[in-house]
Amino acid sequence: MIVNGVYSTLKDMILSSRLKPGHKLSDRDLAAELKVSRTPVRHALSRLEQDGLVENRVGKGYFVTELDASQVADLYALREVLEAHAVRLAAERATSSDRNELAGILAMLEKYRDDPSKRGEEIRVGLRIHEIIARASGDAFLHETLVRLLNRMYSFIWMETLNEDPEAAELTRREHSVLVALTREGRADEAEALVRRHIQTAKQHMVKILEAREAFYQHSDPRAVLAERSSATEEIPVKALMPETDVPGPPASSLD
Secondary structure (H helix, E strand, O other), rough: OOOHHHHHHHHHHHHHHOOOOOOOOOOHEEEEEEEOOOOHHHHHHHHHHHHEEEEEOOEEEEEOOOOOOHHHHHHHHHHHHHHHHOOOOOOOOHHHHHHHHHHHHHHHHHHHHHOOOHHHHHHHHEEEEHHHHHHOOOOHHHHHHHHHHHHHHHHHHHHHHHOOOHHHHEEEEEHHHHHHHHHHHOOOHHHHHHHHHHHHHHHHHHHHHHHHHHHHHHOOOOHHHHHHHHHOOOOOHHHOOOOOOOOOOOHHHHHH
């Protein structure tokens, strides 16, 4: 079905940050780019709004969802609650197939460890650990909810990892390895404690990045600069601002 294809393509474009947070989504432009009519694009945008990946601003249209530091902190707090519950259940309920799949993910990650050019792929595969643990919990509703949440947070997770240093990357690798081992061995208490610490550390890092970005844009707001300039010019006599040559004033109608 065309709508499903358009939905998947736009979702991938958002999650990979090809369409960045705050970007305006024109159904006409997207339809032209994807070589489809505007109808499936509109249906896809509506589904993406339900996923929380786009927002429909009244009178302005659709935009890629853009969250501030406080909202992102709330998402990480929710993620911590869900993943803590998921890993506890997974430690108790994981099947041999689930355990083997987790071991396979670790083996795959090991191949990327010493190749910086594969860091993007390493991150993508590493996130599968969290999805597999949620599925291994045996709670289908929990799994679905957590996958939706991770999808919504995907761009922030990428931003977090793009700003990490080598030590932080290595810590993430170690925590993933230990998390998988604890889950496979059924050590629920330790697995829950680790996943909480893992997510809290990620939240602190991400919030710092976003707060720094918000502070930068706040001080770089063109409107604030214009306001300062306007205030400064109020102290200059109007006569000093007028040109010395005779320049016709605006027509009377423009002053109405």
